[in-house]
Amino acid sequence: MIKIMDKKDCSGCKACYNICPRNCIEMKIDGEGFWYPKVEVASCVGCGLCESVCPELNIYKNSSSSSRPTCIAAWNVDKATRENSSSGGVFTSIAEWILDNDGVVFGAAYDKKRNVMHTEVREIEDLSELRGSKYVQSDINTTYNSAKKYLDKGKKVLYTGTPCQIAGLYNFLQKEYAELYTCDIVCYGVPSPIVFQKYKKNLEQEYNSNISGITFRNKKNGWKSYSVAIQFENGSEYSKTFINDAYMKGFLRNYYLRPSCYKCSYAKLPRISDITLGDFWGVASKYPELYDDDGTSLLLINTAKGKSMIDACKNNIEHHECDLEVAIAGNPSIISSVKEPKKRQRFFEDLHNRDFNYIIKKYMSPPTWIERKIIFGVRVLRFMKKRILKLLKK
Ligand SMILES: Cc1cc2nc3c(=O)[nH]c(=O)nc-3n(C[C@H](O)[C@H](O)[C@H](O)COP(=O)(O)OP(=O)(O)OC[C@H]3O[C@@H](n4cnc5c(N)ncnc54)[C@H](O)[C@@H]3O)c2cc1C
Structure with missing residues (x-):
């Protein structure tokens, strides 16, 4: 019977939930908003299928896949x-x-x-x-x-x-x-789905309307300086380049x-x-x-x-x-995983105890030096593109 001892050993793929012949696995959401399997012991027949399909307990190797694709x-x-x-x-x-x-x-x-x-x-x-x-x-x-x-x-x-x-x-x-x-x-x-929910709720309060559409990768400013674009039922629109959007900042700083x-x-x-x-x-x-x-x-x-x-x-x-x-x-x-930030646990403690705007201020501003480098790079590229287009027109 599947039992998660360390949360790092469950990717939440739900293979165990899908395979259980007795439907006795429930996916429970934890305080961080991620789901994990919980077996209803009384109904479990101990067939072991849940453990056998888990891709963290049994790392899948695709023997047809090339190590030099x-x-x-x-x-x-x-x-x-x-x-x-x-x-x-x-x-x-x-x-x-x-x-x-x-x-x-x-x-x-x-x-x-x-x-x-x-x-x-x-x-x-x-x-x-x-x-x-x-x-x-x-x-x-x-x-x-x-x-x-x-x-x-x-x-x-x-x-x-x-x-x-x-x-x-x-x-x-x-x-x-x-x-x-x-x-x-x-x-x-x-x-985390819970952070996404809080981000959406915060914007719905700010715009006094429900969200009707979300695009994380709007290209109106180009592919490299993409924007998060959100539409509301009352016709309002929110749009910020990823580097200025609170949710994307926290995501790319690996907090959640x-x-x-x-x-x-x-x-x-x-x-x-x-x-x-x-x-x-x-x-x-x-x-x-x-x-x-x-x-x-x-x-x-x-x-x-x-x-x-x-x-x-x-x-x-x-x-x-x-x-x-x-x-x-x-x-x-x-080929590699991102690093867990030292303040991750503190972030989730604050998420539950503090207002979302406080979280944004504390964890998602100002831009890090890497973000500043990206902003600078994007500006240089845009400038060069304009110059090349001008030269081509001449
Ligand atoms: C959480 C996440 C992290 C990513 N990280 C990177 C990265 O570090 N580097 C990088 O180069 N690319 C990353 N990508 C992939 C990239 O953003 C594009 O999705 C990918 O390049 C495909 O683009 P496309 O233009 O061909 O198709 P698109 O139409 O843009 O993408 C559609 C595809 O994305 C899948 N998809 C969308 N959202 C999710 C989701 N939440 N979970 C699973 N599948 C999803 C859809 O099922 C579909 O297959 C990430 C995507 C996601 C969702």
Whole structure:
């Protein structure tokens, strides 16, 4: 029977919850807002399935995945899709290929209350629900069971998520499926749903209206200086570049990531999925010809199945092979976990005892020297872009 002794040993993937034949595992939310399994002992028959599928107790190794994946800078050729995606919009291309082939796509979406949940999409018109990064832990709910039902019927399934969520799926399925395609993201770590709730509530009070839409990666100021854009039912709008938004600041200072994220078992090569998607942050300095501030995806092709998937949608993706080391240098989360800040525990104590505005002032301002460097870099890039455009016009 599964029992979590150290919270760092549970990524909250819910594989145990999905597999339990007696439905006697409840996912309980702790004071930090993360869910952990709790077994109702009286109903448990001691079958041990919950422990056997846990991707932290049993680290999943994808034997088809290469420790030197093909590294590609890529973007969706459709301008609108690229604009509405966090990076280069490669996710949409592969998802469309799956849906065109009568398949099903699983990924993270907002529910009515703007909580983030994994859900299935079967129609192209609904794909926008999965598009875009939602910077909070997504609840897998019972989607492993749903994916298995489709796979057992022989349908194509694309399952997308964080590396630990994909590991949970593989362990849950316990066998290989020819029609299963997996795509993980380069993951910095997943923020706490309770902090996200408090952030939303604080803004709703400030704007005196309910939130009707959230985009974490609005590109109106470009891909590199992206903004958090929030719409309210009363027509008001909030928009701040990530460097000035309180929630993004706390996220990127690592205050409220899930404990397991500080020692992620899957931030490494070989990667867990058929393909890995992220932002190609180092692209501008090494490959300026592949950079235009509309968003460049980092695409790692890890398996032969991943290659077949990308080959199938190559007409919709602009792609250029690059050096893996350049990608890793710009994006260390490919192979390593972020550090836990010393003040993390104090942060959560304050979160429960203090007003959210106090938290913002204490933990999320002023910009750190790294943030100041990024702000400076973004300004220099914008200035250079303007100068080049001016010169080209002459
Ligand atoms: C919490 C989090 C941390 C990230 N950290 C990094 C990082 O350090 N470096 C980096 O290069 N990229 C990171 N990314 C990935 C990046 O933001 C883009 O999601 C990725 O590059 C895909 O972009 P796209 O343009 O192809 O597609 P998009 O349409 O922008 O992305 C959609 C895809 O993201 C998935 N997704 C969105 N939110 C979540 C979520 N909460 N949980 C699981 N899956 C989700 C969807 O299921 C779908 O597969 C992170 C994403 C998230 C959600």
